[in-house]
Amino acid sequence: MPRREEILARLRDCIVNFDIDGIKDAAREAIEAGIPAYDAIMEGMAKGMEIVGRKYEEGEYFLAELIMAGETMKEGVSVLEPYLRSGEFLRIGKVVIGTVEGDLHDIGKNIVVTLLSASGFEVIDLGVDVSADKFVEAVKQYKPDIVGMSALLTTTMINMKKVVEALKEAGLKDKVKIIVGGAPLTEEFAREIGADGYAPDAVLGVEICKKWVSVKR
Ligand code: B1M
Secondary structure: OOHHHHHHHHHHHHHHOOOHHHHHHHHHHHHHOOOOHHHHHHHHHHHHHHHHHHHHHOOOOOHHHHHHHHHHHHHHHHHHHHHOOOOOOOOOEEEEEEEEOOOOOOHHHHHHHHHHHHOOEEEEEOOOOEOHHHHHHHHHHHOOOEEEEEOOOOOOOOHHHHHHHHHHHOOOHHHOEEEEEOOOOOHHHHHHHOOOEEEOOHHHHHHHHHHHHHHHO
């Protein structure tokens, strides 16, 4: 196997096997071998993420594996980030995302962020405990294609409705697609509050976002 293919395959396999030390070495070797950082991410690591996503859907991998793959990818990307020339990373769409007001749970949201980034989205992560006003301000500032909200508490999921209403009031609701997720949510709840989509897990969430931006093009 030529050296380029061999290194890309190693990057892919490190994601699938959650090999944090290995991925840093492989990322450095990619740079030394003259592989563009973008190719190392998209043709190496992101391919690994696709495999992890499939294994998760098929029940071979569980949440713990998704988290570990996400952490492994973050470590690999951290080595390559300084070598990404601006403009080199062509983005397929922009997402503003956050955990809603009153809620501090961010493990699931962070997985969604990692998978979205790995899939080519520019992600503006507003963090946790994000008020409706902050979401509206971010939509005005960043003009995203998609707004993503996460909630893990039955007492905070209702705050998603406040965000939808605030976006309506600001005349921004029709300019974005809204996706919601988090353990206590349901498809029905998402419909009731006026969200455009609901995902029970991060992999499906990213698939929905990808469909939305491909339809727009
Ligand atoms: Co909290 N907590 N917690 N907690 N906590 C739950 C949610 C709870 C169910 C535990 C329980 O009682 N069994 C319960 C909620 C009960 C309810 O509302 N009915 C609960 C409670 C009560 C609380 C506190 C109130 C406890 C207290 O202080 N008395 C408190 C609230 C703090 C607050 O937010 N204001 C609290 C605090 C915490 C910690 C800070 C200790 C910690 C969070 C750490 C962190 O996130 N940084 C924590 C944790 C870890 C949990 C549990 C154990 C695990 C949550 C988690 O990370 N799951 C949780 C019990 C449980 O869920 N089994 C629990 C793993 C994660 C990968 O899954 O977030 O569901 P999840 O994300 C998935 C999908 O939902 C989806 O994709 C992800 C990956 O596939 N998804 C999206 C999520 N967001 C999405 C967005 C999308 C698309 C998909 O598009 C935008």
